[in-house]
Amino acid sequence: MEKTLIFGHKSPDTDTICSAIVYADLKRKIGVNAEPARLGSVSKETQYALDYFNVEAPQYIEKVGDDVKNVILVDHNEFQQSVDNIRDVQIAEVIDHHRISNFETKEPLYFRAEPVGCTATILNNMFKENSVTHTMETAGLLLSAIISDTLLLKSPTCTKADVEAAHVLAEIAGVNLEQYGLELLEAGADLSDKSVLDLVTMDAKEFSMGEAKVEIAQVNAVDTSKIYQFQTDLETEITQIIKDKQLDLFLFVVTDILNNDSEVLALGQAKDNVEQAFDVKLDDNNRALLKGVVSRKKQIVTNLTGTFK
Amino acid sequence: MEKTLIFGHKSPDTDTICSAIVYADLKRKIGVNAEPARLGSVSKETQYALDYFNVEAPQYIEKVGDDVKNVILVDHNEFQQSVDNIRDVQIAEVIDHHRISNFETKEPLYFRAEPVGCTATILNNMFKENSVTHTMETAGLLLSAIISDTLLLKSPTCTKADVEAAHVLAEIAGVNLEQYGLELLEAGADLSDKSVLDLVTMDAKEFSMGEAKVEIAQVNAVDTSKIYQFQTDLETEITQIIKDKQLDLFLFVVTDILNNDSEVLALGQAKDNVEQAFDVKLDDNNRALLKGVVSRKKQIVTNLTGTFK
Numbered sequence: 296m297e298k299t300l301i302f303g304h305k306s307p308d309t310d311t312i313c314s315a316i317v318y319a320d321l322k323r324k325i326g327v328n329a330e331p332a333r334l335g336s337v338s339k340e341t342q343y344a345l346d347y348f349n350v351e352a353p354q355y356i357e358k359v360g361d362d363v364k365n366v367i368l369v370d371h372n373e374f375q376q377s378v379d380n381i382r383d384v385q386i387a388e389v390i391d392h393h394r395i396s397n398f399e400t401k402e403p404l405y406f407r408a409e410p411v412g413c414t415a416t417i418l419n420n421m422f423k424e425n426s427v428t429h430t431m432e433t434a435g436l437l438l439s440a441i442i443s444d445t446l447l448l449k450s451p452t453c454t455k456a457d458v459e460a461a462h463v464l465a466e467i468a469g470v471n472l473e474q475y476g477l478e479l480l481e482a483g484a485d486l487s488d489k490s491v492l493d494l495v496t497m498d499a500k501e502f503s504m505g506e507a508k509v510e511i512a513q514v515n516a517v518d519t520s521k522i523y524q525f526q527t528d529l530e531t532e533i534t535q536i537i538k539d540k541q542l543d544l545f546l547f548v549v550t551d552i553l554n555n556d557s558e559v560l561a562l563g564q565a566k567d568n569v570e571q572a573f574d575v576k577l578d579d580n581n582r583a584l585l586k587g588v589v590s591r592k593k594q595i596v597t598n599l600t601g602t603f604k
Numbered sequence: 605m606e607k608t609l610i611f612g613h614k615s616p617d618t619d620t621i622c623s624a625i626v627y628a629d630l631k632r633k634i635g636v637n638a639e640p641a642r643l644g645s646v647s648k649e650t651q652y653a654l655d656y657f658n659v660e661a662p663q664y665i666e667k668v669g670d671d672v673k674n675v676i677l678v679d680h681n682e683f684q685q686s687v688d689n690i691r692d693v694q695i696a697e698v699i700d701h702h703r704i705s706n707f708e709t710k711e712p713l714y715f716r717a718e719p720v721g722c723t724a725t726i727l728n729n730m731f732k733e734n735s736v737t738h739t740m741e742t743a744g745l746l747l748s749a750i751i752s753d754t755l756l757l758k759s760p761t762c763t764k765a766d767v768e769a770a771h772v773l774a775e776i777a778g779v780n781l782e783q784y785g786l787e788l789l790e791a792g793a794d795l796s797d798k799s800v801l802d803l804v805t806m807d808a809k810e811f812s813m814g815e816a817k818v819e820i821a822q823v824n825a826v827d828t829s830k831i832y833q834f835q836t837d838l839e840t841e842i843t844q845i846i847k848d849k850q851l852d853l854f855l856f857v858v859t860d861i862l863n864n865d866s867e868v869l870a871l872g873q874a875k876d877n878v879e880q881a882f883d884v885k886l887d888d889n890n891r892a893l894l895k896g897v898v899s900r901k902k903q904i905v906t907n908l909t910g911t912f913k
Contacts, residue, residue: 398704407715408715409712
């Protein structure tokens with residue numbers, strides 16, 4: 296039987312991994328030979344969710360193999376965030392909640408993007424639409440994705456649909472939303488075993504803004520100063536990435552999950568755009584505190600893109 | 605109350621006009637201040653449907669005005685097929701059944717594309733999802749769109765979902781599907797009052813294929829030779845369009861609605877791509893018969909795009 300591969304973006308986060316696993320499960324239940332995959336390593340936060348619900352991580356792939364008939368993208372659509380040979384494969388579906396950019400197909404497809412906080416919220420609706428009931432595992436993984444993407448329902452990207460889905464899913468998964476949510480986020484904010492290179496690459500995404508190439512990396516932390524004690528090493532790694540990828544701007548975002556602010560480090564010839572986008576002044580260390588900013592998608596990408604017209 | 609404008613593509617066909625009208629109706633019923641609009645003149649086929657169900661054509665617009673908060677695109681997504689100032693407006697939603705190309709947004713949106721034969725089939729589902737019942741008018745207009753886009757359910761683009769929707773909608777609209785369908789298509793194939801320029805522009809769409817600019821115009825006819833008696837005039841008009849728009853290829857497609865074939869006329873420096881795409885030889889008049897080809901989207905665009913790699 297022909298195989299459909301389902302995967303999220305590079306530098307996978309909890310929504311990308313869990314949505315791939317759960318959508319493959321839903322697809323198999325309605326008769327599609329679907330397998331989940333991942334394009335990068337599993338974060339501590341995601342591993343916490345997988346361990347809690349006793350689910351294995353999907354297979355790692357470098358590119359889509361010849362045995363795959365078509366692919367389904369979850370949690371992304373921009374080709375530069377996807378598998379390297381994305382232009383050579385048949386895209387059957389996209390399920391996403393991001394802006395649409397740098398995406399095209401030769402043929403019609405099923406494309407479903409909704410302006411909600413998390414891909415998992417859309418997938419939860421698709422279980423209903425297909426009359427498939429959740430297991431504890433599928434509910435638990437979708438819940439984990441929502442908690443992760445909405446910072447426990449506190450991000451400005453969080454919608455009523457995400458809140459409702461989270462409460463229903465927590466019930467089915469048999470967990471206390473608040474307690475499990477904090478445990479999950481804290482597992483993700485444990486950066487003790489990370490190298491400086493890990494920090495700037497583990498959740499990094501590249502964007503085209505006007506003519507500019509911009510990379511934005513984000514880490515969650517309980518204490519942002521613990522990250523910035525490595526300022527010099529961070530700058531060394533980021534400067535190398537800017538050179539290798541010929542970026543105009545690299546924005547490193549450290550998000551304080553307790554206070555819901557972000558302290559950013561901006562490097563590259565277009566770093567002034569950060570000042571303009573957020574009406575702040577970068578200090579001598581090229582850093583600035585962005586009060587109330589936690590969402591890369593809704594607060595950072597949107598504001599920055601506007602400055603690259 | 606802020607206004608949302610809903611419109612389909614330039615050179616509007618019956619799906620584009622009817623989907624805009626009906627989706628605006630659905631939106632108003634769920635509390636959105638929506639108005640339909642059109643980007644070109646109403647075809648005879650569409651006018652037949654509007655007259656039959658006693659519905660007025662939407663307002664014609666040249667560009668989106670300043671009083672509009674956001675827009676909803678139906679039946680298209682490629683910017684070159686949309687309103688001229690599309691890059692300056694906020695796109696809230698897209699409901700479509702075409703390939704995705706040359707489309708991007710700065711922010712997340714509701715984007716729903718399904719690989720079905722007609723936008724109206726998706727809208728029919730959205731009535732159900734929103735628990736809004738059809739009137740005779742909304743059912744009749746959606747039915748007309750399905751008949752038009754699927755050539756009375758005979759096009760290879762037609763899916764099970766389109767067939768099911770058409771039968772249900774015919775019942776609500778109170779018409780005999782086969783009889784009303786033929787009347788509608790015949791009204792569209794009446795080209796007696798058209799100028800040669802009308803013929804090559806009334807349902808023309810521009811596509812980017814690789815680096816090439818390709819325009820494909822399609823007309824339905826009961827007797828294709830009646831069109832090609834104007835071969836010389838057709839070539840004069842098309843050659844002018846190629847020059848004005850700097851096209852690499854203009855493909856004029858005359859579809860025989862009784863035999864379900866198309867006779868095409870290819871002009872432009874890339875006309876050899878047509879021979880390659882359909883494995884045919886153009887005759888001395890730059891024409892070829894494409895047996896069984898009726899769908900621009902599924903049969904023509906797909907095959908041609910592959911030759912511009």
